[in-house]
Every structure is written in structure tokens, then in C-alpha cells.
Amino acid sequence: MAANSPLAAIPRVVLYPTLDGLVACLYPLKGIFYFITHPFLYPLLRARLLPAFLLSIFVLLNLFLWTYLPQVAFLALFQKHGSAWVNGTFLVLGEGAAIVAILFEAFLVDESQVDVFDAVLVEEGFDDLVRNYRPVSEDSLNNPVKRLGKPTKPSVYGPFSFRQIAEFVLLLPLNFIPYVGVPLFLFMTGYRAGPLQHWRYFKLRDLDRKQRNAFVKRRRWQYTWYGAVYLLLQLIPVFSMVFLLTAAASSALWAADLEKQRRACEVRVAQSQEYRDEPEGNLV
Template identity: 35%
Template sequence: MSSSFASNVQTKAQEVAKEDYEKARVLLSEAAKSGSYLYPFKGIVYFITHRSLWKPFYSRILPTLGLTAGVTASMFFFTYLPQLAILVFVNGPLAVFTTVLLILNESSTIVNLISRNFLLQDALLDTFDGTLVAKDAVGIVSEGRQLKSGQDPIGRLGKILKNPFSKFTPKALVRYIMYLPLNFIPGVFPVVGREVTLFMAGFGTIATLLEMIPVASMFFAFTNTVGAALWAADIEQRNTQMTQGTAPQLRESAKKAE
């Protein structure tokens, strides 16, 4: 009886795994055809070549570097030896180096989580909206904030009427930690998240990999934001069905993709 039950469970599990694999395969194939994976790279080029968008980035460099130094130093001081003791059984002598890489990755994740919710949120919003203004997609921005006259896209940004960025909550933290390991497996996360679009499948994979790079993660957070804004501006200009939603919803969708 128990053997039959176990066999049925195994069969069902295999069916589910096969279905999820097919969904992921189709989703990634369509995402590749959409070209959404190119927007993180477009964001890098656009950000580097448009100095007018650098002000929010400059305003957060010192606080973020201080946070990075503090978190990294604390992680090495408190967790290096315990993690080394574990990894030495797996990696042998190489554990000395793999533990360092692991701590750098962990520190980068912690810094990214804290900085996005406490240090970079307003700066990333300004960068997103500033990019839209630079691309002349002011219709999207005007639904979420006041706009001033002038040539400087960042200087034109006025009072925020509706902030699309979700605030830091315990639930958001738990969800972030739960899904973090899935970001390392392209094709798995898009199946888990119901609200993941084709853009998030392509853009999100590349953006996540870029922001995993230690030290440079802050820079790529801004370039990914620019890339998401370029996507939103392109959709607005092409007047596709995706623009049928309200402008604030479009900004929110782009931020989630980022």
C-alpha cells in the first residue's frame, strides 16, 4: 500500500516537473525573441553616455560605500570561521578561497537589500523618471509626479504624486529571501512568480546577474533602472497593447522587472 502511494506521488511529481519545465522553456524562448534581455546592456550604455542622469547616483555613492564596508567587514569578522569550518569538509584546502567568495556574495546580497529599501529608493525613482523625461516620455512621468520646465531631465522632476516603489515590509523581506536562490537558476523563477512577464524573464535574469557582482552592484542597480525606463519608453512610443494600462501601472511594472 505504502509502495503504491509512494509510486503515485513520484509519478505526480514527475508530471509537475515536466509541465513546469515546458512552461519555463516556452517562456524563456519567447523572452529571448522579445529582446528584453538586451535592455540591461542598453541601460549601461545610455547611463554612461548621459551625464544628466548621474546626479542621483553621485548622491548615494558615499552612504552606499560606507554600508558596503560595514556589512562586508562584519560578515568576515563574524561568519568567516564558522563558514570555513563547514566548507572545509566540502572543498578541502580550497575552502579558504571559496569561503571568501561566499561571504562577498552574501555581503553583496545584504547590501543590495538594505540599500534598495533605505538608501537608493528615491534615487532610483529619480533615475527612472529622469530617463523617461530624457526619452520624451513625459506622459508616463506626469501621472506620477509634477514636472518643471527646463532642459535637465533630473532638474525637471518635481513633487512625487504617487510612488510606485513598494515600501520595505517584513513580508517583502521574507519573499525576497525565499526566492533569492531561485534567481541563480534561469527558467525556474519565472514559473514560480505569477506576475512575472516575458520582460522579467529576460531582463530579470541578466539584471540579477549584474547586480550580483560585488562592489559594482550599486552601479548596475542604476543602469538596470535606466534599462527598465528605456523599455517603458519604447512601449509608450510603439503604442502597443501593453500601454492600455495606466501610466503609474506601467512604471510599477517596469520597476518590478528591474
């Protein structure tokens, strides 16, 4: 097969991006498993668990009590009754997720997400990254959370994005579309939500805006898939706030893998440069 034939481009254009997207969308699930299997993270969850459940239940109960049936009735004007009930459910859950995320992330969870993210990076061996923003004590404690000192610089897991919230609300009507509306909503909102989950990573690496944009552009589909699964988990009633913390673990795991790749690449480049700089007489 010719190297420049259309068929030869299929792996590069279709297969590899699909595999990369599949790997990326598994990270939120890895984050849940990681959180469950690493008890040092539990205290960070316990501190936020009761407020998370109470806030989620309060918001969802009120939304389903006052807005669910009117929205289903409106959807039934354009859709089959079964589809209207399903899409109405996702519509209310999406509204609830937006409201709870604004309240919870703004006032309760961001500091905990930073601690989860940093603790996972420390556990994975990237103390040097975390030390750019906070002290990390020696390994004698054998507990990454307890090794974390107070941040010495302003530390935000994900910046408040009015644009993301506005897009989330404006795209909610996509749920009116029978059957395909919900997946479309998740992917289009995931486009923005995915990269924001690595805001902390970008800050730890001191990437400026241009560097961040270039980094995200190279991984746009991966971030979109990741963001779609992340938002899907946010639509699960009551547990959505727990998944905010597991999402911090998942984004840290992904960041750790990206760091391993980046540093391995730097080592290869340095070795290649050292080889080229070697005098000809010393070459074997």
C-alpha cells in the same frame, strides 16, 4: 513541414522565448551604458555615492572577516576545496547584497531610483506617463532631471517585499551545490526580483493587481532573465549600490520600449477599426 508538427512548434516554444530572454538580460548592461553616456543623471549618483561605498565596505568587511572562513570550512565538508572557496565567496556576497539592499533601498536610494526612472522616461519622450504622478516642466531646460517636479502622489520605485527577502535568504543554501548552485540561485531569485523592477512602470500606467499579474505572466521568462542579471550585478562588491541606480535606468529603457510597442499596437488596432467602420461605398 506541417503547421501542426512538433518541429514547426520549435521556433514558438524554444527559439522566440530564448531570443526574448536574451534581449531582456541585456537591459541591465544597457542601463549602465546609458547612465555613463547621459551626464544629466550624474548628480543623482553623486548624492548617494559616498554613503553607498561606505555602507557596502562596512558590511562586506565584517562579513568576510567573521563569516567567510567558517562558511568555506562548512562547504568543504561536502564539496571539493576549490568549489568550496568559490561558492563560499558567492554565499557571502549574496548575504552582503541582501543586508546592504535592505538598508540602502529602505533609507537611501528609493527616491533616487524614482528620479532616475522618471528622467529616463522623460528623455525617451514619455512625459505623459510621468505626469500621472508628478509635474514635468517644458523642454526649455534641456535636462530631464531638472524638468521633474515634486511627486504629487506617493512614489515608490520598488515596494519592500518581505517575501522576496525571505526567498533570497532561504535560497542562499543553493550555493552549497557545486558549480550549478550559483546559477540556480540567481535564476530562482531573479524570478521574483525581475517584475519588481517594473513596479514604477505599473504604477505610472495605473495597472491593478490582476493586470500586473497578467502583464508579468506574458513575459515571465524575460523578467526572470532580467532579474538574474540584475542580481548578479548586485553581487559585485562595493559597486552593487551604483548598479541599483543603473538598474533604474535599464528598467526605464525597457519600459520605454514596451510603451512604444503598446502604442504602436493601439494605433494599428485603431486604424483597423476605422477601416472596418468605413462605409462600403467609400472603399477603394
